[in-house]
Amino acid sequence: MVFAAEHIDWQTNAGRLLDRLVAKLPSAPRLEINVFGSAPLQLFIERTFVSEDVDLFATEDGWLLLERFVTEQAWGKGQTEFYIQVCDPLAFKSTFDWRVRAIEVERHGHLFRFVHPWDVLVSKLQRLEEKDLNAFRLVVAKTGHPTEGEFLRHLQKAVDLYRPKFDEETQSGDMTVNTRILWRELWGRDIDPRAEIIRPAVERTNRAHSDFDPTLKGQLANVKIPAAPSSENY
Amino acid sequence: MSENCSRTLDRSWRKSRIAARILLRHEAGKTTTRDVRLAELLAADKGVTSRLIDQAIHGIRGRAYRLANERRPAA
Numbered sequence: 001m002v003f004a005a006e007h008i009d010w011q012t013n014a015g016r017l018l019d020r021l022v023a024k025l026p027s028a029p030r031l032e033i034n035v036f037g038s039a040p041l042q043l044f045i046e047r048t049f050v051s052e053d054v055d056l057f058a059t060e061d062g063w064l065l066l067e068r069f070v071t072e073q074a075w076g077k078g079q080t081e082f083y084i085q086v087c088d089p090l091a092f093k094s095t096f097d098w099r100v101r102a103i104e105v106e107r108h109g110h111l112f113r114f115v116h117p118w119d120v121l122v123s124k125l126q127r128l129e130e131k132d133l134n135a136f137r138l139v140v141a142k143t144g145h146p147t148e149g150e151f152l153r154h155l156q157k158a159v160d161l162y163r164p165k166f167d168e169e170t171q172s173g174d175m176t177v178n179t180r181i182l183w184r185e186l187w188g189r190d191i192d193p194r195a196e197i198i199r200p201a202v203e204r205t206n207r208a209h210s211d212f213d214p215t216l217k218g219q220l221a222n223v224k225i226p227a228a229p230s231s232e233n234y
Numbered sequence: 235m236s237e238n239c240s241r242t243l244d245r246s247w248r249k250s251r252i253a254a255r256i257l258l259r260h261e262a263g264k265t266t267t268r269d270v271r272l273a274e275l276l277a278a279d280k281g282v283t284s285r286l287i288d289q290a291i292h293g294i295r296g297r298a299y300r301l302a303n304e305r306r307p308a309a
Contacts, residue, residue, distance in 0.1 A: 212284060212285045212288035212289070213284060213288050214284045215284065216253075216257065216284040216287040216288055216291075217253075217277060217282065217283060217284045217287065218277075218284075219257060219260075220253050220256065220257060220273050220276055220277040220282070220287070221273070221274065221277035221278075223256055223257070223260045223265055223269060223270055223273035223274075224260075224265065224270060225265055225266065225267060225269075225270055226263040226264070226265060
């Protein structure tokens with residue numbers, strides 16, 4: 001897989017729909033549209049990796065505008081077979097630095113930001129239905145990556161997803177359980193997410209926060225005037 | 235951040251720099267009665283923390299290091 005703008009297959013279902021979307025969008029305001037879910041996998045890895053929809057989200061400012069526009073064009077959920085799901089910007093959760101890996105493409109005056117397949121996989125791990133597992137199998141089979149080690153390090157960058165859920169988040173899956181299932185499926189072994197993902201990531205954070213001498217204030221309380229040199233020393 | 239709050243944070247930083255200088259003088263065996271009195275006050279100040287003192291010590295040493303390098307004639 002070459003994850004680069006020139007390798008986007010615009011002739012896929014997702015590609016054509018996204019192209020139509022920005023071609024019809026008013027040129028102002030210029031929108032930043034983040035594409036996640038299965039679409040980046042279809043566009044970059046396997047054109048036959050089908051999905052019912054294209055998941056995207058805009059910035060907080062552009063969200064309502066985009067949602068309204070998609071509904072007006074009858075491209076929304078329940079309006080056509082292959083539809084656009086305009087998601088809340090809060091809905092996409094992945095590694096803390098997913099934007100660094102995302103591919104940005106300017107098209108018809110708007111910006112598409114395609115989430116890197118590995119970051120798509122992290123977001124899918126939170127649900128891990130059979131279709132999500134297939135996405136993992138596809139990416140690994142087609143590209144040979146991520147390897148087990150690569151994905152371990154990648155998940156350390158999404159360590160906050162392993163925190164206990166709020167009571168209101170009952171619908172979202174359990175990352176720890178899903179990670180165990182994934183490892184058994186993909187790499188044929190049991191994983192201890194706490195030992196291999198959470199702890200190494202937390203240790204990195206702790207190192208950054210405790211990189212100072214904690215005794216300094218205590219030393220300050222013990223500052224004394226240096227003793228006058230005794231005459232016996234001379 | 236309110237102006238009042240930012241002034242308070244700034245004070246902590248300044249006090250910690252004074253604390254750092256006292257500790258450096260202590261290390262060099264050059265503390266005075268005034269240093270000891272100030273050190274007692276700063277040690278009891280909750281705005282002065284080991285983390286800020288540590289930053290200040292590195293800042294002071296870093297400045298000295300930079301100045302020494304700048305003074306060194308080019309080869």
